[in-house]
Structures are given as C-alpha cells and as structure tokens.
Amino acid sequence: xxxxxxxxxxxxxxxxxxxxDEAADLERQIDVANGSTSGGYRPPPPERKK
Numbered sequence: 001x002x003x004x005x006x007x008x009x010x011x012x013x014x015x016x017x018x019x020x021d022e023a024a025d026l027e028r029q030i031d032v033a034n035g036s037t038s039g040g041y042r043p044p045p046p047e048r049k050k
Contacts (some may be wrong), residue, residue: 018026027042
C-alpha cells in the first residue's frame with residue numbers, strides 16, 4: 001500500500017522529443033517495414049490549436 005501511494009504522488013517525468021534527424025530515420029524505418037520505399041506523399045501532421 002505504501003508503494004502505491006508513493007507512486008501515485010510522484011512526478012511521472014516527461015519523454016524527450018526526437019530530434020529532426022531521429023524522426024526522419026524513424027519515418028524511413030516505418031516506410032521500409034510497410035513495404036513503401038518509394039517515398040510517396042505523406043500529409044503534414046495536424047497542428048495544435050492554442
């Protein structure tokens with residue numbers, strides 16, 4: 001019970017964002033895994049609204 005309470009009230013932290021180079025590499029890996037190596041059109045990601 002003590003561990004549950006300790007975990008519940010602790011800071012979960014944040015996951016760092018990928019650098020542009022890392023993001024591009026991940027996109028290439030996903031395309032290769034899906035069998036799409038042609039580099040076809042990919043729509044831009046949606047923008048956050050403030």
